[in-house]
Amino acid sequence: MNVVIVGAGIAGLATALSLEAAGIRDLRIFERAPEIRGLGVGINLLPHAVRELTELGVADRIEALGVAPSRLAYYNRHGQPIWSEPRGLDAGYRWPQLSVHRGRLQLALVDLVRERLGDVIETGHRLVGVSEGADAATATFETETGDVDATGDVVVGADGIHSALRAIRYPAEGAPPWSGLTLWRGTAVIPGYLDGRTMIMAGDGDQKFVAYPLGAPDAEGRQRVNFIAERRGEGSPDADWNRAVDPAPIVELFRGWRFDWLDVPAAIAAADEILEYPMVDRDALPQWTFGRTTLIGDAAHAMYPNGSNGGSQAILDARILAFHLATAPTIAAALDAYEADRRPATAKLLEMTRQTGPERVMQLAYERAPEGFADIHDVIPADELAEIAAAYKRAAGFHPDVLNTRASMTVEAAARRPSATQATS
Template identity: 30%
Template sequence: MGSTAVVVGGGIGGLAAAIGMRRIGWEVTVVERAPVLEDAGAGISLAANGLRALDELGVGGLVREASRGQYGGGTRTPGGRWLTRMDGAALERAVGTPIMGIPRSTLHSLLRASLPAGTLLTGSEARSVRQTGPGTARVDCGDTVLDADLVVAADGIGSRVRSRLFPAHPGPVHSGSAVLRAITEHPVELRTDFELTWGRGAEFGHIAFRDGRAEWHAVLGLPAGTRFADPLAELRRRFRTWHDPIPELLDATRPDAVLQHAVNELRAPLPSFTAGRIALLGDAAHAMTPNLGQGACQALEDAVTLAAALAVGPTVEAALARYDAERRPRSQAVARAARQAGRMGHQLSHPLAVALRNTAMRLTPSRAAMRMILRHHDWVPPRLG
């Protein structure tokens, strides 16, 4: 059984994988091509499955201290009418925790701090990843060449490692949408912890943070490559008639703080998450649309499941086969569900379809809605020790 690993990619999934493998006694090096980690990004909602994974990695308590529970809120129409109300207390009774909101930069910082100095090598681009023998793999970063018993590719939706392992796979495709998001410059007055508003061909949502600031996002149906010269001004124009606090959130945001990204996904499922001594993890394996808020949570599940499989062996090959068997069906099912949620949300634009959707949501019993949530949230991690 091996004991050294290289993780390609220093995002949330890559860092979590490194923490998990170190907890079972492996020596791990993380290579990240960015020369400086600027702690950029907006916010993340962590559901029970992601928090349970973080607990198993030993950082759940710190993350909870830095997060704010989403107890009150729900889904609304642009005019402000409630379609569904979220009961965070009921969710907490069911799975032990409400959904927690945290800035992405804070989560990333907490994960980095859980690794020893020298584990994360920034400014190190993995130019090639290949298996060099029956029991070894190599990562070539130019001036640095790393040999290991295992390579974990956590290099995101545009994963070069994935494209080399599965050259026939079509890769990521555009979902037909773009997301614009930011964190407010200062605390804002909010009556809820979380809201999502569905209009015709657009959605707007926010989550509140512990320090009083809020993360907001807007999802628009846009062709690939669409860019706005002034994203904040465009959003103010599009959402000027939507209910409070949407205009206030936009007014509390600096123009240079708005991030805009095309929403891409791995629509064609991969045939495997592993090849030889190389494993894919997170968006590299199952990039999904953000409609269920499960992207980061699924990466955290990957990290714990991989470490647990390696802990029991008996060989790296056997561990990777177990990892693939456990993670591929679940993560790909969550990706399909996220895609379907998008079709029922901001992608609807016909007035009749929107009206039917809204009526169905208002009439859905709360117990049925809770069952749909628990389908993805109520995951129990394997133990690492």
């Protein structure tokens, strides 16, 4: 089997590693950028994604890049605690949650792909067309030296929220819809807060601050953190993604957010660089697969970062797609099974993120007690808080009772269909 992957982000690289582990090594990755520079800021990999990375034999490499948060805590904009829960191993999972720099993660995955598959990544290739034959699909890429065709038994669109393959299949869709919120992302070295291993979210649906450590505290108790500052009514959906901005106006927006356990404006002011992003997503699609092509990751289901789940869902996509391509009787059956497994699940998750996902506890606290409270349980009953958290875990596929016991998606050699490396039907 020959697979063409469009995009060398987390989704495309995870797809390549998953296919290789499933016995499918004849593949190529085509990336639009002229070079892979490992851009971005922090990303969280939830236990269901870390399980897949562990079973791929790469988790140790990824874990060395960041830290494993032990707790997630929600606060209102006055710094009062709303809900707190253990994470990763501390929550009873068999796998940790990992907080890493997205760029370092991408470069590590690039290295792993090259180690396991050789020189299969081509940069400077922009997808401009796709055509279907009787038993193959051909992707056409624009390069500096002219158009290049790549034919495969399967073409996988892993090219992100602005996916060219998605646009070919849905030409009238237009730009991603904007939520009205703008995100400012950055990293900074600040005095350690709480226990040094807690991911915090403070605020509500109109203004929010998120922070989590990317490394252990140094000898002076300072540590590098990733942060996201968010505000409704600021910015524009047409913002230049990855545009560096002046931190001063953002500091002013959060001027009053000085808690006894974290100085938010000081953290923003200390950033090495702040990048501005419109908070956008994509509507759920009625169909991902057309003939021998399918979508994966953000190309298929870009969603708001509520719940910190985008990268993790891409890794799940990759593993499930590889599993079905290696075990289904035909490629058509494999792609049908992949879409049946993933499209309804991610559509439900996308809808939950539009309702703020597990962060709904902050919005409820704001709606019921905008000026704060003496005890959160006077505002939101404990069982209501617990159910909001549990419902999101169930929808996202990482409730510990399910994740710890479900079958592995590792494809053992005996389970691979005989034609897995050469089938064309």
